[in-house]
Amino acid sequence: MRNNNSLIFPNVGRIGLYFFLFIAALYFLIPLYLILVTSFKSMAEIRWANILSLPQEINFEYWQHAWSASCTGLDCQGLQVGFWNSVRILIPSVVISVLFGALNGYAMSFWRPKGANLLMIALICGAFIPYQVMLYPLVRITNTLNIYGSLTGIVTIHVIFSLPMTTLIFRNYYLTLPMELFKAARVDGAGFCRIFISIVLPLSVPIIAVATILQVTNIWNDFLLGMIFAGKENLPMTVQLNNIVNSQLSERTYNIDMAATLLTAAVPLAVYFLSGKYFVRGIASGAVKG
Template identity: 60%
Template structure:
């Protein structure tokens, strides 16, 4: 009996917990450092925008505001001087929206159709056309500025919102075509052949078959285009015209104003207001972005 009761202890079933090794600690350290690298400037911008100028002059960069106030935000939105006008940057936000919405829709629409045609229909010279589009994605924009100014002036689109929308659509086409072509290349060709056997034409197959499957890549394309077009400064400055300056140009005029005192709290508030749209898009659509990439956005 004694030998039966003195049996070895029963080990718990199931997998043993993995020990955290040096590599895992290194990953955690890298992630923490990366997060601090981006969050510390954001923290400084927020606390500075909530401080009055008397408190900012004390030089306590990281200190919390003793008496938080949104006066700088109100002034940046509706009273900050952008050159000779002191109407704030809300006018620039309206112009940015007018530029953003049609530019995103047109570039994604044209890029998706072009990528679909190059993936399945293979017109004559498709590889050459695709190579030209890729080449256009790597040529610096500055090379095309003067020819575009001349062309838009000849067709009465210079210094107008349709003109800058046209420019954003043209320069977004190479990347959009690449994304959609690689995405459609991962779709089984048998689906396309079956649709052809059923009598589907170019537009019927695209609208009824390919487009419903394209939600992940459309989200990726929309995120890339929204952030790129909203953050653009060069095209808005050159092609939009003084009355149609986007928010980024208005922000530059606020920050670089040479009249009066440098109001750092207003500058920080204006910067955060300008960055709200890209930040919102990333926070809301982050998981869709990862899903779109995993489903073939950068394959091929």
């Protein structure tokens, strides 16, 4: 009897787990499905057809309109302007924040300067302070430095807000590396930069992938910081999307709005689909240890 129960209950638990995962997948997939099918429907189909029904034909006209002809106020160049602005913001912000996070984590893990633990606590506390608390002081500081409303200003802001998290990620990963490598390099006469470039960085590929994926997602999806610090000429894609949706004064063109939403989300989705295995591998290699 005991053996029968041991055979039955694991199966019941497994079925329950699969059912929960199925419901969780539907919770995320149904909205994505609605956005996707709506982006291909004409306004007549949207008004009169079933919301779950497939479009009568696949028409990329609304995607093209969202990309190159949608209006944000008096400017009707579509999302393409915001896309290239987001690329110009994203690349330097990710590279600098990941590099500085790696350097900080390396220094706090292997060199451990005086006050490193207090500095780490301060960084962690800073990571949990809401953005809204620091917006006004940062506006005043960037304005004083004459970088407010510029590409340099928004990149600097993203790097500042990213450093606590990237430092924590790299520090926890480096704590899992054998200290003997570091000590052997010191004995051989290698200094701070030599050890970092020749030993630590080659071992950091998995965690660099994790930090890069997180930074790409966070910076690309940012709305608040981009709206405040980027300036009119550098507004990112998320801000442009908001302007397109809220600039319609007559009929609400849901098909164009949905196409614009998917275009805005395409980059982080592509990053996760193409790099998901590296993200999992980096996490498994020690990203959450320490």
